[in-house]
Amino acid sequence: DAGITQSPRYKITETGRQVTLMCHQTWSHSYMFWYRQDLGHGLRLIYYSAAADITDKGEVPDGYVVSRSKTENFPLTLESATRSQTSVYFCASQPGDTEAFFGQGTRLTVV
């Protein structure tokens, strides 16, 4: 199916564990983004990528790692999950300076 998909949709993990959230887009958009959404905050940028093998930090990058070896995939890894990383995570892609396309989100709970 065409579009942008995130997996898993829901994840519960324990403090200290490593967890990876996957994001896959079928359009070959240049730009990809990871955001987190928390009550009382707007969406906040964690990391973004302008192209394969190019990544940059966003507003709240601490505790996260990304990679982009292929244009269509942009996984987000929490190296050692903490309770403060409990959130809803959204991946998005953009072909350029145009509208953004968002995934369905991943609800992550760290216990």
Next chain:
Amino acid sequence: KNEVEQSPQNLTAQEGEFITINCSYSVGISALHWLQQHPGGGIVSLFMLSSGKKKHGRLIATINIQEKHSSLHITASHPRDSAVYICAVATDKLIFGTGTRLQVFP
């Protein structure tokens, strides 16, 4: 002070009412996005605009660059319009407002 402010934070309406959601920003932008998020759902882009006005069905978005202000209007509102509406401004990245929660009752 947040760089993107939306008002109101919460809005209830009766079916058929005309609805306006406002967005003010304090930074220079290249474009402004309006997004829709249904409960438990993903985020959908409604509009991207850098000047003037855009219309799609019952939705109208306007922007005044000089006043750093945008509005999203919904004409003849319907319960299925119930959602969170998010304004985001494009600088070197997207900066998001905290959203306006709209509930439309039959």
